[in-house]
Amino acid sequence: MAGKLRAYVRLLALYGxxxxxxxxxxxxxxxxxxxxxxxxxxSSMAGVLLLAVRFGGVGxxxxxxxxxxxxxxxxASGLCFMLFGNFNVMHISRRLGRGQLDHMLIQPRPLLLQxxxxxxxxxxxxxxxxxxxxxxxxxxxRLELALTPGWFLLLAYYVVIHMALQIAQTALYxxxxxxxxVACEEISTMILDLNQQLGKFPLAGLQGWxxxxxxxxxxxxxxxxLPALALLRGLGKGIGLTLPLAVASVFMAAAIICMKxxxxxxxxxxxxxxxxxxxxx
Amino acid sequence: MRRxxxxxxxxxxxxxxxxxxxxxxxxxxxxxLQAAALGAMLMIWRSLFAQGADTQGxxxxxxxxxxxxxxxxxxxxxxxxxxxxxxxxxxxxxxxLRPSGVFAQLAAHTVGGWVMRLACLSLPVAAVAALCGxxxxxxSMLFFVSLPLAVAQGFAVDxxxxxLLIRLRNLEWCVHSLRQALxxxxxxxxxxxxxxxxxxxxxxxxSPLGTLAGAPLSIYAGLAEPWPVIAAQxxxxxxxxxxxxxxxxxxxxRMVSYGG
Numbered sequence: 033m034a035g036k037l038r039a040y041v042r043l044l045a046l047y048g049x050x051x052x053x054x055x056x057x058x059x060x061x062x063x064x065x066x067x068x069x070x071x072x073x074x075s076s077m078a079g080v081l082l083l084a085v086r087f088g089g090v091g092x093x094x095x096x097x098x099x100x101x102x103x104x105x106x107x108a109s110g111l112c113f114m115l116f117g118n119f120n121v122m123h124i125s126r127r128l129g130r131g132q133l134d135h136m137l138i139q140p141r142p143l144l145l146q147x148x149x150x151x152x153x154x155x156x157x158x159x160x161x162x163x164x165x166x167x168x169x170x171x172x173x174r175l176e177l178a179l180t181p182g183w184f185l186l187l188a189y190y191v192v193i194h195m196a197l198q199i200a201q202t203a204l205y206x207x208x209x210x211x212x213x214v215a216c217e218e219i220s221t222m223i224l225d226l227n228q229q230l231g232k233f234p235l236a237g238l239q240g241w242x243x244x245x246x247x248x249x250x251x252x253x254x255x256x257x258l259p260a261l262a263l264l265r266g267l268g269k270g271i272g273l274t275l276p277l278a279v280a281s282v283f284m285a286a287a288i289i290c291m292k293x294x295x296x297x298x299x300x301x302x303x304x305x306x307x308x309x310x311x312x313x
Numbered sequence: 314m315r316r317x318x319x320x321x322x323x324x325x326x327x328x329x330x331x332x333x334x335x336x337x338x339x340x341x342x343x344x345x346l347q348a349a350a351l352g353a354m355l356m357i358w359r360s361l362f363a364q365g366a367d368t369q370g371x372x373x374x375x376x377x378x379x380x381x382x383x384x385x386x387x388x389x390x391x392x393x394x395x396x397x398x399x400x401x402x403x404x405x406x407x408x409x410l411r412p413s414g415v416f417a418q419l420a421a422h423t424v425g426g427w428v429m430r431l432a433c434l435s436l437p438v439a440a441v442a443a444l445c446g447x448x449x450x451x452x453s454m455l456f457f458v459s460l461p462l463a464v465a466q467g468f469a470v471d472x473x474x475x476x477l478l479i480r481l482r483n484l485e486w487c488v489h490s491l492r493q494a495l496x497x498x499x500x501x502x503x504x505x506x507x508x509x510x511x512x513x514x515x516x517x518x519x520s521p522l523g524t525l526a527g528a529p530l531s532i533y534a535g536l537a538e539p540w541p542v543i544a545a546q547x548x549x550x551x552x553x554x555x556x557x558x559x560x561x562x563x564x565x566x567r568m569v570s571y572g573g
Contacts, residue, residue: 069490072494075493091364222342235356237359237360
């Protein structure tokens with residue numbers, strides 16, 4: 033166990049150093065990328081926020097509460113992106129569908145360890161996290177909320193749930209690329225885009241069945257809306273605490289089962305999409 | 314003329330076929346994603362009206378029409394030619410080997426790509442909306458003047474982004490992010506300018522990006538006076554097209570491709 037942990041930390045440090053090297057060697061490119069991605073992050077939130085400002089809130093949330101919800105989403109998804117965003121680890125269906133799993137299978141490291149570490153980009157991938165922290169901080173200051181150690185623990189809990197849901201969903205749906213490499217190459221992108229689009233909406237006012245669906249089958253409500261209610265209005269007890277964990281666990285278990293089955297299929301049929309000249313068909 | 318038309322239709326067909334390369338499932342998932350985003354936006358409008366927000370005379374039907382039409386006509390309101398992707402993967406170079414202009418080929422390919430989406434997503438969405446009681450009739454017939462102007466301007470803007478991509482040494486993802494950031498809010502495709510706070514909408518409505526999606530949609534939904542908006546569209550077409558042609562000509566020698 034200690035050996036595995038050491039290997040994990042060593043690999044994280046390695047990928048962190050590689051990320052720093054890239055930033056130092058091609059600073060202009062990195063700066064352009066950081067600016068454009070920061071703008072994209074901000075503009076994706078601006079719509080809901082502007083509506084909240086214009087109408088004094090959306091659904092049952094006030095403008096400041098909407099700002100907190102958006103900040104939480106950015107914080108959690110930014111952390112997820114920083115840990116798993118590089119080399120298409122989050123967009124796992126691309127790696128699987130393009131037949132790039134072979135590149136990993138020949139490495140002298142377990143597959144899981146590679147996936148857990150190679151997406152790490154602490155320098156070029158931290159912009160979402162920074163934006164999230166700033167927005168959350170501003171919202172908290174405006175809301176004048178009493179912050180306790182228990183509140184921060186709850187915040188950490190919902191951040192972990194958010195990350196687990198994003199990773200589990202991308203892996204669950206992405207596993208289909210092991211069977212249908214071309215058709216499902218971009219399926220992880222689609223599910224992440226869906227989360228990105230719907231996860232930032234205050235869902236209050238929806239019909240009951242739709243609300244239930246958006247908190248279980250398609251759990252976009254658990255990414256920011258429910259956590260925001262829990263952290264701001266004390267819903268972090270009972271179902272507000274257990275439902276996210278239960279849903280995340282179910283998705284995680286389903287992802288593991290589907291990945292294992294898919295890998296068995298891949299061992300037999302493989303996926304060769306590269307031509308001799310190096311281009312992909 | 315007939316030869317050019319035939320070449321144009323052949324390119325459109327080529328693109329239509331290419332859209333199915335990734336399979337029907339892929340295509341369907343993309344449409345479902347867009348339909349889900351539309352649903353979310355409609356829910357927001359409904360909840361805003363339910364909470365009794367002061368919408369300054371705008372009706373719920375107007376906002377519904379605006380939002381539904383922004384999905385139904387999305388590819389026409391935010392024109393995406395394959396230029397950026399083709400610059401990155403090298404396909405662009407092949408266009409110079411064909412006996413037709415590069416702009417014309419890109420335009421024909423883009424129009425071909427609209428067909429499947431309009432048939433599989435736009436028509437069903439419009440039909441469902443009408444069945445659900447949304448009054449989809451246009452507030453002004455000048456919409457049919459504004460829409461072609463918006464499409465023409467969209468092509469010019471897309472070519473300018475392609476030039477930017479060439480200048481930025483093929484940083485496709487970066488230009489994509491930048492474009493997403495600018496177009497999602499500044500074109501008015503997501504939120505009508507009329508509901509933006511602090512009078513932002515009045516400024517954006519006349520801007521080069523604001524006259525893309527915001528112009529025809531606002532005219533259709535009756536959220537803006539048609540003539541000033543159309544005048545702004547004419548102006549920006551007159552400015553952006555020559556700029557796009559000059560920039561593209563100047564950028565051609567700088568094209569670099571990775572392939573693969």
